[in-house]
Amino acid sequence: MVQTPQPPYYAVIFTSLRTDNSEGYNEIGDKLDEIAKEYKGFLGMDSVRNGLGISISYWKNMESIKAWKANADHIIAMQFGKEKWYKQYNVRIALVEREYGFEK
Amino acid sequence: MVQTPQPPYYAVIFTSLRTDNSEGYNEIGDKLDEIAKEYKGFLGMDSVRNGLGISISYWKNMESIKAWKANADHIIAMQFGKEKWYKQYNVRIALVEREYGFEK
Numbered sequence: 001m002v003q004t005p006q007p008p009y010y011a012v013i014f015t016s017l018r019t020d021n022s023e024g025y026n027e028i029g030d031k032l033d034e035i036a037k038e039y040k041g042f043l044g045m046d047s048v049r050n051g052l053g054i055s056i057s058y059w060k061n062m063e064s065i066k067a068w069k070a071n072a073d074h075i076i077a078m079q080f081g082k083e084k085w086y087k088q089y090n091v092r093i094a095l096v097e098r099e100y101g102f103e104k
Numbered sequence: 105m106v107q108t109p110q111p112p113y114y115a116v117i118f119t120s121l122r123t124d125n126s127e128g129y130n131e132i133g134d135k136l137d138e139i140a141k142e143y144k145g146f147l148g149m150d151s152v153r154n155g156l157g158i159s160i161s162y163w164k165n166m167e168s169i170k171a172w173k174a175n176a177d178h179i180i181a182m183q184f185g186k187e188k189w190y191k192q193y194n195v196r197i198a199l200v201e202r203e204y205g206f207e208k
Contacts, residue, residue, distance in 0.1 A: 001121060001156060001192060001194060004196075011115075011117065011196065011198050013117070013160060013200075015105050015150050016105075017105060019208075046119050046156060048153065048154050048155070048156050048157065048158050049152065049154060050152045050153060050154040051152075052150060052151075052152050053152065054150060054152050056117060056119075056158065081206075082206055086206065086208075087207070087208050088105060088205070088206065088207045088208065089205060089206050090105060090203065090204075090206075091202075091203065091204055092108075092111075092115065092200045093201055093202040094115050094198035094199055094200040095198055095199045095201060096117075096196045096197070096198040097197055097198060097199060098195075098196070098197040099195065099196045100194075100195055101192070101193060101194040101195065102185075102190065102192065102193050102194075103191070103192045104123075104191050104192065
């Protein structure tokens with residue numbers, strides 16, 4: 001579980017259902033994760049898949065999200081995503097206003 | 105995958121790691137899901153667990169989230185959650201500003 005700074009900051013919520021086609025999925029996915037980490041304003045990511053997939057990346061501000069979205073490799077992956085990997089996906093961009101947690 | 109209306113609306117992002125103690129977890133969890141659905145302003149929920157768990161509930165506005173949080177059954181479950189079910193959790197309340205999707 002990623003640790004994020006005090007709000008406000010942004011979350012990009014990506015929910016998806018996969019196809020059976022995994023061509024390039026892991027390689028490109030790993031590369032994109034690496035690239036995101038290098039981006040200014042990237043705060044971290046939590047990802048889970050169990051049928052339904054939910055990936056949430058956290059960003060310092062909307063500018064950092066826009067820079068990431070404009071990245072050519074990312075655009076290529078989005079195109080691959082529509083053609084091959086995903087039956088359905090949804091992207092939500094949200095401003096995190098409050099956060100609290102618990103740890104044993 | 106839940107369908108939500110046009111933004112803006114709110115997301116409650118719950119990320120968690122479980123303990124080995126599942127006492128009451130499924131029964132109370134199912135009951136809480138039922139109760140949430142009856143709440144005014146509840147828009148839907150997506151949940152996945154695979155080690156890490158991510159549950160995102162969507163709400164019309166902050167008032168509906170506050171009403172839900174004040175619900176006695178929910179409070180009981182949160183207490184159970186800290187005592188028994190969760191090693192660690194994090195709650196983020198976020199205003200969804202943009203949304204787009206793709207479906208084959």
